[in-house]
Each structure stands twice: as structure tokens, then as C-alpha cells.
Amino acid sequence: MKLITRDTDYAVRILCYLSGKNERTAVVEMVRELKIPTAFLRRIAQRLSRAGMLTSVKGFNGGFTLSAKPRDIRLLDVAEIFQGSFSLNDCLFKRRICPDRKTCFLRRQILDIEKYVLDKFTSLTIGDILAGGSIDGQKKNNQHRRK
């Protein structure tokens, strides 16, 4: 059971790092700070850029900046870039008509659980992560104030 992949994890770190900076930041600098393999970090930053989460500037002194406020970047949207849709529609049984009532019930249970995960991923933002981490974990249980 793996809710987020390494790409998503790295993306979150990149977004958090850029939240604390006002200037454009080049990949080389991020690599230095975040210990993520250069080529990999580059690809992740590019994907975030294409997705509109980062704004990029090419050429000399180029680099990346956050396109939105940390508070407005939802974990769900980050995760979907790298892990595909979290939509509840694509369950195992997509293509066939419900074979019997029993497995239908299971399916409903699974969908309920997935919905819970979806809600959590939707309400958690980069801002929450920054806040949760910077005050030594004391604000740990405050992250749902926007629900």
C-alpha cells in the first residue's frame, strides 16, 4: 500500500523549498539542498512546470518559481501529476457489469475508503506541510482548519 510515489514525494520537497525562496531558483541549487539526483529533479521540475505549478525561465540565470501560494497548492493535484487520476471511477471492475451483489458491496466499501483518502489529499496543501513542519510539530493537528 503506497499512497504516494517517490516523484510525488520529491515534488512536495521541491515545492516546499521554493516556498521559502522569493528568487528564481535553478536546478543545481535545489539539487544541492534536497539531495535528489540531478536528472531526476530536472524531470520532476519540468513536469511541475508543464502542469502550471512552477513558472520557468530559460537561459542564463533562469530557473523556477512557484506559480501559486503554498496554501493554494493541494497535495491531490501534485500527486495526480505523477500518479495519474485519483478518480474513484476506475475501480477493478470497470469494464464488466457487476457480477454479483456481494462483490458490489465490497466495491462500495473500497470506494468509501478511496473517497476518504481523496478528501485528505484534497484538503492537505503545501502550506499545511510548511506550517506543520516549521513549528516543531506542535501544529500537527491543525491542518484541517479549512475543511
Add this chain to the structure above:
Amino acid sequence: MKLITRDTDYAVRILCYLSGKNERTAVVEMVRELKIPTAFLRRIAQRLSRAGMLTSVKGFNGGFTLSAKPRDIRLLDVAEIFQGSFSLNDCLFKRRICPDRKTCFLRRQILDIEKYVLDKFTSLTIGDILAGGSIDGQKKNNQHRRK
């Protein structure tokens, strides 16, 4: 985001089917009823057997029977046979010391969500699935009575 794999799904169907039967049941019969490819069903039944959920009898007139009451077979245990441990320990960061507080916070959130999933999978049993399905979905919201 896929909470259960096809093996687990098929295993649940097999367990549900055997719940409704008192005699030993051979793979051929299950295949007829459950529309699962023979070789695949066989492998799944064997794994369930090795895990102690089914009791098998070899030879002429052999087959499988449930080893426990439906109410005592937890979805968690079924899923773990096919999908490995749902333990919360194996997060992405297993091998390294927590690189910074921000991602630690993320990790805690992820672990909390995983714990929720774990709880659900633990409380749901084959018995619940049978009950949920057999009364035309009317008992849909009753499945947590044992929590």
C-alpha cells in the same frame, strides 16, 4: 490508487462462494460459477490454502473448504496474502534519517491515512461482505457494528 488487486478481489469471491457451501468444492466448479480463469483461480486457491484460510484435500473428490467462519476472516488478512504487508512501517523514507521536518509532517499525514485504511480493512470481514450483499444492499451502513 488501487487499494486491492485482482488476486485479492478474486480471493474474496472465492471465500464468499465457499461460505455458501458446506461440501468440499473443486476448482472446476468454482471456475464455472465465478468466471475466473482456471489456472489463475487454482493458484489463488492454493495460496489461500497455504495461508490457512482454506483446507484442501487432494486426489479424487478432493477440493477446498473454508477453514474458518466467514465472520472471522478479515479482509486485511486476505489482502496481505496477495499484496504483502499493510504495515505502516514501510514508508518511502525507510532507509534514511528524516531529512527535514517538513517531509516528516507529510509522512505523519500519510501514515495517518494509511492507518485509517488499515482499520477499515481490519474491521471488514467476509461475513460483512456476505451480509451486505445478501439483503439487497439495505444493510449497507451496518457493517461497522463490530468496531
Add this chain to the structure above:
DNA sequence: ACAAATGATACCAATATGATATCATTACAT
């Protein structure tokens, strides 16, 4: 001895994951 069953494995194709490498393009500085 035969046939009907499971046990144990080995294998295979497709996809996802984690990561690297390369060439093209842009843009500043001189």
C-alpha cells in the same frame, strides 16, 4: 492402474516505477 484432484514452480507479457542521458532551445554576458 487410471483418473481426478491439489501442490509446487517456472515462466511470460504488460505496465509502473525510479532513474539516466541526450539533444534542442532560450537568453544573458562579453
Add this chain to the structure above:
DNA sequence: ATGTAATGATATCATATTGGTATCATTTGT
């Protein structure tokens, strides 16, 4: 104008997981 520092786009690769098949060994009732 040219070199260099940057991102853009993509191709490639190794490994693991998933979904499924095939085969041979073993057991057992008739």
C-alpha cells in the same frame, strides 16, 4: 556573434509488480 548557463522535450533503461499461463509432481478414490 559566440560561449555558456539554463530549461524543454524525449528516449532509454533496469527493476518490480501485476495479471495470467503452463508444467510436472503428488495424492487418492475407484
